[in-house]
Amino acid sequence: MASKIPRAIASSGGARLLLLVAGAATLAVAALLLCRHQPLVVPVAAAQVEKLAALATPEALGRELFHDVALSKNRTQACATCHSPDYGFADPRTLPSTGGAVSLGDDGTSLGDRNAPTAAYASFTPSFGKDAKGRWMGGQFLDGRAATLEDQAGGPPLNPIEMGMPDKASVVARLRESPRYAAAFEALYGKGILDRADDAYAAMTKSIAAFERTDEFSPFDSKYDRYLRGEEKLTDQEDLGRVLFFSSQFTNCSQCHRLRDIGGAEKETFSGYVFHNIGVPANTAARAVNGTAPGHVDHGLPDGKIVIEPALAGKFKTPSLRNVAVTSPYMHNGVFKDLRTVILFYNKYVSKSPKRQINPETGEPFGPPEVADNLALEELKSAPALDDKRIDALVAFLKTLTDRRYEHLVAR
Ligand code: HEC
Numbered sequence: 001m002a003s004k005i006p007r008a009i010a011s012s013g014g015a016r017l018l019l020l021v022a023g024a025a026t027l028a029v030a031a032l033l034l035c036r037h038q039p040l041v042v043p044v045a046a047a048q049v050e051k052l053a054a055l056a057t058p059e060a061l062g063r064e065l066f067h068d069v070a071l072s073k074n075r076t077q078a079c080a081t082c083h084s085p086d087y088g089f090a091d092p093r094t095l096p097s098t099g100g101a102v103s104l105g106d107d108g109t110s111l112g113d114r115n116a117p118t119a120a121y122a123s124f125t126p127s128f129g130k131d132a133k134g135r136w137m138g139g140q141f142l143d144g145r146a147a148t149l150e151d152q153a154g155g156p157p158l159n160p161i162e163m164g165m166p167d168k169a170s171v172v173a174r175l176r177e178s179p180r181y182a183a184a185f186e187a188l189y190g191k192g193i194l195d196r197a198d199d200a201y202a203a204m205t206k207s208i209a210a211f212e213r214t215d216e217f218s219p220f221d222s223k224y225d226r227y228l229r230g231e232e233k234l235t236d237q238e239d240l241g242r243v244l245f246f247s248s249q250f251t252n253c254s255q256c257h258r259l260r261d262i263g264g265a266e267k268e269t270f271s272g273y274v275f276h277n278i279g280v281p282a283n284t285a286a287r288a289v290n291g292t293a294p295g296h297v298d299h300g301l302p303d304g305k306i307v308i309e310p311a312l313a314g315k316f317k318t319p320s321l322r323n324v325a326v327t328s329p330y331m332h333n334g335v336f337k338d339l340r341t342v343i344l345f346y347n348k349y350v351s352k353s354p355k356r357q358i359n360p361e362t363g364e365p366f367g368p369p370e371v372a373d374n375l376a377l378e379e380l381k382s383a384p385a386l387d388d389k390r391i392d393a394l395v396a397f398l399k400t401l402t403d404r405r406y407e408h409l410v411a412r
């Protein structure tokens with residue numbers, strides 16, 4: 001259909017025809033352009049019309065911004081670089097030096113000290129606060145330091161080791177370079193918005209957050225969701241893993257990795273978002289190359305500077321387990337590569353067997369916790385040891401939490 005639109009319709013007389021043909025989504029943008037007495041781009045190719053239409057909502061604008069390298073100083077990096085929609089919205093780049101544990105910045109040299117978490121399902125994270133038991137929970141980032149997705153989205157462009165822009169005004173100047181952005185921002189956030197740096201920057205974060213709240217980030221269409229809807233069956237092994245995961249007798253997983261009151265409810269995100277110290281060892285390999293000062297400790301929650309109490313040191317926000325099979329490596333510092341290793345890590349707290357203290361990725365015993373205080377031992381020691389059959393079943397179950405679009409990435 002689109003290719004049949006005659007070029008001549010770009011004249012104002014053809015504008016009505018254009019609106020009819022190109023559909024309702026175009027209407028808002030095109031009408032706006034007309035009522036401002038600005039001529040439509042001449043000639044309007046059909047593809048261009050569709051592109052304009054694509055920015056007609058905050059979500060559509062946010063989608064474009066999320067993928068736009070213009071938000072970084074050297075124009076090499078977008079949000080999607082570290083949160084790739086093709087790889088579970090995590091960072092798929094694997095630098096040999098770090099095993100992909102931490103992300104490379106726009107300057108091509110800076111490395112972070114934390115593993116880029118998935119941005120999928122992040123809209124389900126409650127805002128930072130205390131739960132009914134008085135425990136800190138929620139907020140964006142692994143230490144909860146951003147109250148909302150909007151606050152979070154404002155961080156990376158100005159972070160010197162990420163997108164590296166000097167200030168808000170320079171980011172907004174980049175937005176002004178694009179006539180499409182200019183039109184979309186004016187239409188959505190008011191005339192002259194891009195002339196006011198703070199307001200424009202806030203509008204940008206609103207759009208990105210709106211995009212992050214769409215179903216593209218949270219489709220709930222994994223095999224597990226399809227199983228819950230009666231559309232598909234789990235294998236015996238996956239089903240054993242499911243039973244173990246939600247049981248309070250055989251594992252401790254759902255004490256921390258459960259949002260809904262009832263295990264097995266729909267739209268489960270597999271995190272209660274409470275902060276815990278589970279004793280993750282430092283990632284010495286990543287630290288050897290990322291320039292972290294010797295002796296540096298990532299304290300998690302208190303390093304976010306929202307709440308600073310010694311009793312909170314070592315606590316990180318419990319992550320969602322959605323798409324976990326495609327977002328390796330694991331933990332806040334990417335210290336483990338394999339899902340099975342993660343389960344073995346938990347199992348070492350309860351197994352008395354010396355061989356169960358070994359990290360199969362290093363052949364050495366699991367390293368000591370980066371922060372030895374405040375360990376969640378009550379929860380971590382509340383389950384019996386797992387045998388290989390149960391360990392494998394849990395891994396198989398975690399793989400069923402993969403959104404349909406990533407299923408081809410999971411080794412069965
Ligand atoms: C250079 C890589 C990089 C870029 C670029 C980047 N991020 Fe991130 N992102 C990270 C890392 C690393 C973290 C965790 C940092 C922390 O907790 O301190 C993170 C955390 C997040 C979180 C929090 C997830 C959670 O569960 O707490 C969201 C949401 C997010 N990023 C979205 C974005 C958006 C939107 C952009 C673009 C404006 C962006 N990121 C750009 C690496 C990146």
Ligand code: HEC
Pocket residue numbers: 251252253254255256257275276277278280316317318319320321324327329330331332333339342343346376379380394
């Ligand atoms: C005491 C609460 C608690 C319990 C119990 C618990 N977890 Fe976790 N889990 C966490 C926290 C907190 C993290 C993040 C720790 C960090 O990054 O330092 C985490 C991380 C993970 C990760 C890595 C996710 C990622 O994207 O990096 C997986 C996988 C995981 N847990 C699975 C499980 C399974 C399976 C069980 C049961 C055998 C379990 N957890 C039990 C709190 C818990």
